[in-house]
Amino acid sequence: MSELSRRSLLKAGAGAGLGLLAAPALAGCGSGSAKAVTTGPVQISLWTHDPGYIKTFQDAAKDARLMRGSRFDYSVKPTTAAGSDVVTRMIAQAVADGNTPDLAGLIIDQFPRVMNARIAETLFVDLSDTVRPFGDDLLKLAPYSVDKVPYALDSDNSITVLYYRQDVFDKYQVPEAVETWEEFLEHGERLAKDHKISIGMVSTGDNGSIVNGFNQFLLQRGGGFFNAAGELTLDSPEALEVLEFMTRGVRSGALLALPDPYGSACAAALKTGRLAATAMPNWYNAYGLQANVPDQKGRWRMRTLPRFEGGGHVGSTLGGTGFAVLKDKPHTEAALELLRRVYLTREGQILRYKNGGFLPTLQPLYEDPEFTSIKDEYLGGQKVFDVYGKAAADLPVFYQAPGMQILMDVLGGPVLDALKGRTSPAAALKAGLKAYRQQVKR
Amino acid sequence: MTAPPPTRSAPAIPAAAKDSSADGAASRTWWMRRQRTWAPYVFISPFYLLYGLFMLVPILVGLYLSCTEWAGLGTPKWVGLRNYRDLLGDHSFWTAVGNTTLYVVFTMCVVIPAALLIAQALNARGLRGRDLFRLTYFMPVVISPIVITLVFGLLFDTEFGLLNALGQALFGFGGIDWLGSPGWARVTVVILVLWRWTGYLTIFFLAGLQNVPRELYEAAAIDGAGPVSRFRNVTLPCLRPVTAFVAVTVLVSTAQIFDEPFLLTQGGPGESTLSVAMFIFRAGFVRQQLGYAAAAGVLLFVAVFVLGRLAMRLLGVGRDDR
Numbered sequence: 001m002s003e004l005s006r007r008s009l010l011k012a013g014a015g016a017g018l019g020l021l022a023a024p025a026l027a028g029c030g031s032g033s034a035k036a037v038t039t040g041p042v043q044i045s046l047w048t049h050d051p052g053y054i055k056t057f058q059d060a061a062k063d064a065r066l067m068r069g070s071r072f073d074y075s076v077k078p079t080t081a082a083g084s085d086v087v088t089r090m091i092a093q094a095v096a097d098g099n100t101p102d103l104a105g106l107i108i109d110q111f112p113r114v115m116n117a118r119i120a121e122t123l124f125v126d127l128s129d130t131v132r133p134f135g136d137d138l139l140k141l142a143p144y145s146v147d148k149v150p151y152a153l154d155s156d157n158s159i160t161v162l163y164y165r166q167d168v169f170d171k172y173q174v175p176e177a178v179e180t181w182e183e184f185l186e187h188g189e190r191l192a193k194d195h196k197i198s199i200g201m202v203s204t205g206d207n208g209s210i211v212n213g214f215n216q217f218l219l220q221r222g223g224g225f226f227n228a229a230g231e232l233t234l235d236s237p238e239a240l241e242v243l244e245f246m247t248r249g250v251r252s253g254a255l256l257a258l259p260d261p262y263g264s265a266c267a268a269a270l271k272t273g274r275l276a277a278t279a280m281p282n283w284y285n286a287y288g289l290q291a292n293v294p295d296q297k298g299r300w301r302m303r304t305l306p307r308f309e310g311g312g313h314v315g316s317t318l319g320g321t322g323f324a325v326l327k328d329k330p331h332t333e334a335a336l337e338l339l340r341r342v343y344l345t346r347e348g349q350i351l352r353y354k355n356g357g358f359l360p361t362l363q364p365l366y367e368d369p370e371f372t373s374i375k376d377e378y379l380g381g382q383k384v385f386d387v388y389g390k391a392a393a394d395l396p397v398f399y400q401a402p403g404m405q406i407l408m409d410v411l412g413g414p415v416l417d418a419l420k421g422r423t424s425p426a427a428a429l430k431a432g433l434k435a436y437r438q439q440v441k442r
Numbered sequence: 443m444t445a446p447p448p449t450r451s452a453p454a455i456p457a458a459a460k461d462s463s464a465d466g467a468a469s470r471t472w473w474m475r476r477q478r479t480w481a482p483y484v485f486i487s488p489f490y491l492l493y494g495l496f497m498l499v500p501i502l503v504g505l506y507l508s509c510t511e512w513a514g515l516g517t518p519k520w521v522g523l524r525n526y527r528d529l530l531g532d533h534s535f536w537t538a539v540g541n542t543t544l545y546v547v548f549t550m551c552v553v554i555p556a557a558l559l560i561a562q563a564l565n566a567r568g569l570r571g572r573d574l575f576r577l578t579y580f581m582p583v584v585i586s587p588i589v590i591t592l593v594f595g596l597l598f599d600t601e602f603g604l605l606n607a608l609g610q611a612l613f614g615f616g617g618i619d620w621l622g623s624p625g626w627a628r629v630t631v632v633i634l635v636l637w638r639w640t641g642y643l644t645i646f647f648l649a650g651l652q653n654v655p656r657e658l659y660e661a662a663a664i665d666g667a668g669p670v671s672r673f674r675n676v677t678l679p680c681l682r683p684v685t686a687f688v689a690v691t692v693l694v695s696t697a698q699i700f701d702e703p704f705l706l707t708q709g710g711p712g713e714s715t716l717s718v719a720m721f722i723f724r725a726g727f728v729r730q731q732l733g734y735a736a737a738a739g740v741l742l743f744v745a746v747f748v749l750g751r752l753a754m755r756l757l758g759v760g761r762d763d764r
Binding site: 119205274 | 512513514515516532534592595600601619621622623707708710711713728729730
């Protein structure tokens with residue numbers, strides 16, 4: 001037998017190594033198909049960033065009334081990860097034909113990641129048939145739709161309202177029922193000048209916070225970043241008007257510039273009384289106000305947003321998390337049924353509100369006595385659905401597009417420059433649009 | 443006279459068995475002959491297998507991906523060198539390269555000398571509470587990033603920050619927009635780098651200083667050398683291997699800086715503190731442009747590799763000058 005040379009040994013080693021490496025790849029090519037579960041016990045794998053959703057689904061699974069007539073006996077196996085990691089890991093697992101979840105919670109600003117390259121279409125169940133019976137009663141489908149096909153149901157309407165310190169408004173004679181932002185800003189300018197108190201905030205931290213804050217006002221004014229076809233609509237008079245409004249507010253001190261609406265600086269602004277009002281979504285009550293200034297219980301109230309003189313809505317929206325069902329899995333049918341029961345039934349929406357304060361996404365429920373009778377003790381016992389109901393009836397539609405993340409990155413800097421007075425609002429929008437068009441070409 | 447012992451005769455073996463035994467012996471001999479040749483390879487094979495699996499394969503896949511357009515699902519589409527061409531014309535990429543260069547230069551020119559000086563101070567004779575100082579300087583490395591974000595966010599806040607409040611109280615001005623102005627945001631990031639890594643590097647220098655023979659200082663003092671001269675002519679030459687190691691590792695790690703700008707500014711305002719590593723993360727895991735991210739990763743790898751090799755050659759790492 002001939003002597004085994006060093007070269008041939010290395011070749012053999014390389015071959016073995018490649019074989020080892022190829023094995024999982026080849027295994028990954030398998031279909032991994034298993035028999036679909038159509039009845040009986042089923043454990044739904046749930047991936048989300050928020051423990052509130054875990055509790056909601058777990059409680060729902062045990063709720064006999066909600067699950068009456070179901071063919072499945074549910075249990076929920078949760079996995080918690082950062083919002084962006086849920087998407088990253090889900091795609092990685094899908095590539096490897098691995099262990100994807102049955103139900104995935106996608107933060108609204110992460111959804112554009114799956115709008116590219118038919119990822120949503122490949123991974124998620126098309127919910128068109130599921131939502132069809134609800135027609136226009138089901139709110140907030142647009143941000144999770146690709147080519148008008150919905151792939152996720154939002155957990156919360158995330159209605160933006162105006163929170164304000166009633167005691168401060170009383171003291172400094174700011175009318176609670178101010179009609180327009182322009183009028184409100186005048187009161188704010190007076191308060192800022194005389195008492196160093198602001199009646200709103202704008203974010204000047206990371207690009208996401210800056211652009212989200214801008215988008216919230218822009219949606220209310222009747223504008224938006226994209227239309228239903230995914231075309232950029234930022235180059236609009238509404239966008240310019242809103243940015244001019246924000247710039248004027250920051251310059252006069254009526255709007256306080258803070259890195260973000262949740263961090264330590266914002267907490268300091270709330271605690272010291274520098275911030276006496278702010279336009280933020282419903283979830284800010286728990287995560288912003290009650291978390292940072294529990295001692296101010298009873299002093300805060302909420303109302304619908306003042307209108308812009310030029311038109312628009314009394315409501316706006318910011319944030320949200322949509323739940324999607326992964327397709328072609330043994331538990332797909334069961335997961336879809338669970339999602340339908342928790343998200344598209346009256347009982348499910350009541351349970352979601354009680355568990356995590358998630359506002360109903362079905363319009364008629366804003367007039368349901370179960371909701372209209374709810375009083376918020378932190379807001380001085382105010383019947384909050386009086387306000388949410390009005391706002392829900394006049395909510396703007398928020399469309400997303402695959403280029404949303406790029407827009408966030410390139411628009412943040414110019415908007416900040418405008419807010420800080422380093423450039424004009426018109427120039428800022430022009431710069432953002434130019435950068436977006438350059439980068440989105442890729 | 444005793445008779446010679448009877449000779450023990452071998453038992454009779456059938457011919458076939460004889461052949462097979464001969465083969466077995468031959469194969470044993472073959473194995474035993476080759477054992478000496480194979481054994482070293484068998485012993486080192488785990489390293490090469492792991493190296494192949496976790497180093498070569500990712501690098502090769504990265505190279506392949508860098509020539510494709512891929513959103514993470516489906517089949518990557520081959521685009522040749524288009525990603526590299528786009529990168530060279532991407533303003534954001536060059537902004538990230540400029541910022542990363544700034545961080546590297548700052549670390550090399552400020553953080554390393556600062557660490558050396560602190561180590562020198564900690565090495566002073568008769569210093570009390572040396573361990574406490576060491577602990578204090580080392581602490582920033584082990585503090586949770588969440589805490590760093592919260593504390594630094596509040597320290598540097600324009601309206602409510604401690605620094606601006608101090609500036610106002612002591613000097614009558616305190617309106618610096620630390621995190622909102624592009625220039626000041628870069629300064630803030632390098633301050634965080636300085637705070638976080640100086641103490642860590644101090645430990646290396648301190649270990650090096652403790653190995654410098656006292657006699658050399660005594661001899662230099664007898665020759666009339668002052669403290670500065672002793673530092674220049676004794677300390678620095680003796681610390682050369684440690685300095686070279688620190689410089690090369692810091693250069694390589696700072697070229698891939700991610701944590702500090704991500705924690706403090708997330709690359710903002712705009713893209714003014716964006717680093718190349720953040721650019722890659724953003725392209726890959728925010729925009730789902732994995733081919734583009736891979737191309738930027740390949741360029742970063744080449745740059746770090748070349749810079750690292752140059753620094754090693756320049757500083758004589760691994761060379762025995764004696």
